Every structure is written in C-alpha cells, then in structure tokens.
Amino acid sequence: MGAKSIWIVLIASVFVGGSIGWLLHYKSEVLSKELVFDFLTDAPVAKAPIPTKENWLDNLKHFNKAYSYPAQEFEAFVDFVDPVIKDVPQKLFISAVDEYLFFCLNEIFKQKNVEFAYSKNTNSIDLVVYIPKEYLKAQNLIQELQYYEIPYTY
Numbered sequence: 001m002g003a004k005s006i007w008i009v010l011i012a013s014v015f016v017g018g019s020i021g022w023l024l025h026y027k028s029e030v031l032s033k034e035l036v037f038d039f040l041t042d043a044p045v046a047k048a049p050i051p052t053k054e055n056w057l058d059n060l061k062h063f064n065k066a067y068s069y070p071a072q073e074f075e076a077f078v079d080f081v082d083p084v085i086k087d088v089p090q091k092l093f094i095s096a097v098d099e100y101l102f103f104c105l106n107e108i109f110k111q112k113n114v115e116f117a118y119s120k121n122t123n124s125i126d127l128v129v130y131i132p133k134e135y136l137k138a139q140n141l142i143q144e145l146q147y148y149e150i151p152y153t154y
Helices: 002-030 056-062 099-111 135-147
Strands: 091-097 116-120 125-130
Touching (some): 091 135
Antiparallel strands (some): 091 125, 116 125
16 A cells, blocks of 8 residues: 555656646746737728839820720520510410320320429319410410310410
C-alpha cells in the first residue's frame, strides 16, 4: 500500500505543478501582449485615369471610322393570328362514355398525340380532351369526333 500511494501522490503533484506552471506562463506571456485589431475606416477612392496618348479610351473620341461591334444574332418568330381562322377551344368535354367507346377514343387520341383526362363514375366515364394548339390538328380532331357522332361540348 505504501508504494501505490506514493505513485498516486507523485502523479498528482506532477499534474498540479504542471498546471500551476502553465497558468503562470500564460499570465506572463500571453496576457501581457495586447491584441490590436485594425479595421479600415476609409473606403478606397478610385482615381480617374490620367489622359495620355497611350490611353485608348481617350483616343476613341477622335476615332472617325465606322465600326461594327460584334453581337450575337437571334431569331424571333411572332405568330400572328389570322383573322380568317376562327378561335379553337382549348378543351372539349365528352360525358357519359361507355367502356367500348372509351377504348376507341383512347386509341384515336394515342394516334393523334392528344392529351386527355378522364373521371370514372359508377356507370360511365367523363373525358376532358385538351385540343392541340395547331389549327389544322384541332380541326381534324373535331371533324373525326363529328364523323363518329360523338357528342361533345366546349
């Protein structure tokens, strides 16, 4: 028991002595130095260039030749509405469709790339058909619905 307690006291005294020594060193060395923070109080002021013959910006005043600046080209297409063409509705509503007619309409719409949405009720299916924006495609779709005598509303 004597040797074990001597080792514990020795380790504790080394630890306490090292801590006291470090605190004295910290107080004398680190705290004695002042920390100074320098902040810019004035904003830097830009100076105007001195006009010289080598300054290319001053020479532009006396530049007499026509110059074409490089620019990117772009094309703009404006689709004007033809007054002869009637307005085409954007949606058609087809209601009370049975399953066979829904199958046929689904095939027609797939073939013509026409988007549609449907709502299935207990006895029938209601469709909302989104008409293409191109006039000819819209007219062909409406004529095909009229050919098959499918009732629709705008």
